[in-house]
Amino acid sequence: MTLKTKLLATTSALLIASSGAIWADGHATHPETGETLASDQTFTYRDLDESPSIDPGMAEDSAGGDIIRDLFEGLYNHDSAGNLVPGVALSHTVSDDNLVYTFTLRDDAKWSNGDPVTAADFEYGWKRAASPELGSPYSWYIELTTVENAAEVLAGDMDPSALGITAIDDTTLEIRLTQPLPYFPDMTTHYTLFPVHQATVEAFGSEWTKPENMVSNGAYVLTEHVPQERLVRERNEMYWDNENTIIEKTVSLVIPDENVALTRFLAGELDRTHVPAGQYPRLESEYPDDIMSVPEACSYYYTINLTDTANPALLDPKVRQALSLAVNRDVIVNNVLAGGQVAAYTFTHWATAGFETPETPISTMEQSARDEMAKELMAEAGYGPDNPLSVNLIFNTSEAHRSVAIAITQMWQQTLGVQTELANQEWQTFLETRGNQDYEIARAGWCADYNEASTFLDLMDSGSGYNDAKYNNPDVDALLAEAKTAADPQAAYTQVEQIISQDVPIIPIYHYAAAYMLDNEVEGWPYENFQQKWYSRELYKVAE
Known part of the structure; x- marks a missing residue:
């Protein structure tokens, strides 16, 4: 994997450059690095889809989270390395x-x-x-924090006023948990x-x-x-650290086609876009x-x-195991994507x-051994040349998702004779379809x-709001509950990963890499932040 690097100019180099063309773009300098700043501090980037909501209480996707972190601020933020810093x-x-x-809150x-x-x-x-x-x-995320009475409130058995959070005074906030959770402070960086x-x-x-109404x-x-087109946010003059904010305006453009977005990046219309699959x-x-x-x-899985509404064949674990075994993940990450992704055999990201x-x-x-086992399991389940399995696979509209789906369904066809009908859906429709279990197999x-590993594995809990498989294994539920209070939860996490590898409610395919085209004038990107939580206020553009 390539980590984008740059050599920062020395103070003497900047002084020499100050008498030349670099000053034609802008006179301001970065207060810490001394770099000469570009005169236009607008950051424009591409999003694949329109986010379902930018209301912190209703949002549910990562792209929406990028927007919300600019518009709102929680108790804590992340720095460029993913460490907690005051919000x-x-x-x-x-x-x-x-x-x-x-929590002691700032008074400004x-x-x-x-x-x-x-x-x-x-x-x-x-x-x-x-x-x-x-x-x-x-x-459901609130229940994951173990805040007092969360489960009862979410179930409607208690009024929301019973939730274990109390404003003691304007700058003192008390939060009561039902069990110790060492990573609780980190959970507060999430927009919910x-x-x-x-x-x-x-x-x-x-x-x-709406822009004319929102107070943030x-x-x-x-x-x-403009839904399905663009979203613009500009500096909040009331923000407590506004004087240290450099980016004046951030523009998110919805561009469904990765290659169109790349063309616009190369034409100078975008500062950041996704690298198309394989390029x-x-x-x-x-x-x-x-x-x-x-x-x-x-x-990615x-x-x-x-x-009971599913394809009956998919209720047989042998069929699910066969489908998972027949996916050549190395081909997906090395040939289809080729952007630093890592083949996944567990749900939890390796890093x-x-x-x-x-x-x-x-x-x-x-x-080769996986393929042979897959064939044997499929035959044991009663499927083969004389009785081929047919399945439906849905994914949200994206050339990358389509490329992965085509590759995997070809593997299923060639190895197992499985016939797959592909269907793509617009993002919000896709989320509803998947969330309502109106599908057979779905990209996720x-x-x-x-x-922390529980952020992945808690989705395998039978009560999780994003357990779209509706997987229910009491042993997994018990292990996840045990992990919450364990001094070292690794043993429980290991068992959960091994169980779901056998039950196959999901097929892990690869662990992400943030593969982007990022204009070399943009500085401040949090390369070392594993969650890639970025804030426009931490970015800046240097002069050419």
Whole structure:
């Protein structure tokens, strides 16, 4: 994998350059590095799809999270290496039993309308997100934090007011957990736990996220939103650290076609775009200063519908095992994608903090042996040349997803004689189809909400809101519960990975790499942040 690198100019070099052409682009210099800044501080990037929501309480996708982190700010943020740094919270203390967290909030945080950001805004935001009335697709995340009464509130058995979060005063927030969770502070960087402005939400209802209505507390405010086309956020003059923000405007453009986006990047219309599948080696050779690939905390997989509405054949674990075995993951990562991705035989990303990737039977085999076992299992299940299996596979519209799907379905056809009908759907429709179990096999991707293995494996819990397979294994549920309180949860995680490798509710395919074209004028990108949580306020563009 290639890590984009640059040599920063020395102070003397900058002084020499200051008398030349570099000053034609801009006179300001970066306060820490001394680099001469470009006169135009607009960052424009490509998104594949329109995010379902930019309401912190209703959002559910990573691209939406990128937008929300600009518009809103939670208790803590991440720095460029993924470490926790103050957001609205300056610090916190923990009780002796590790169940009560008390956060001290800064007194200079303001909403974009000038109102102070207070502990009550966090209390309101959390209780709103947990409310069954709101119907947040990510409300289950609040239960994962183990905050007091979360399960009961989400189930409708308790009023949201019972949730274990209390504003003691304007700058003191108390959060009560039901069991110790060492990575809890890191969980607060996720947008579901961000504050929202109660008066605005109550005044405008579902319309509160429109540019003319939104009040936010992040480094940027929403100034334009044309669904399925563009979203613009500009500097929030009320943000507590506005004076150190350099990027003036960030523009997200929805461009479904990766190759069209690449063309626009090369024409200078975009500062960042995804590397199209299979093109990384060529682009790295031609544009070495404008390309990057680093590990990213996401796993790509196929989920299999295990409900009674599914294809009956897929309820047979032998069929699911055969389908998984027949996927040549090395071909996918080395030939189809070729952007630094790593073949996956576990759900949890190999680079997850504190996680040791366990061996599974499939991971230690040669592909030829996998193929032979797949054929044997499929025959035992009653499928073969005289009775070929037919399945449907859906994916959200993307040339990369299509390329992966075509490659895998060809492997299934050639090795097992499986006939596959492919269908692509627009992102929001796709999410609904998959979430309603109106599918047989579906493409899926999961990006870590925090850097710990449970962020992946909790999706295998029978009660998870994103267990789209509706997989139910009491042993897995028990192991995941055990891991929550274990001093070292690795043993439980290993067993869960080994169980799901046998049960195959999902087929892990590869672990992501963040493979992007990134204009070499853009600095401040968090290459070392495994979750690739980036903030526009940390970026800046240097003069040519």
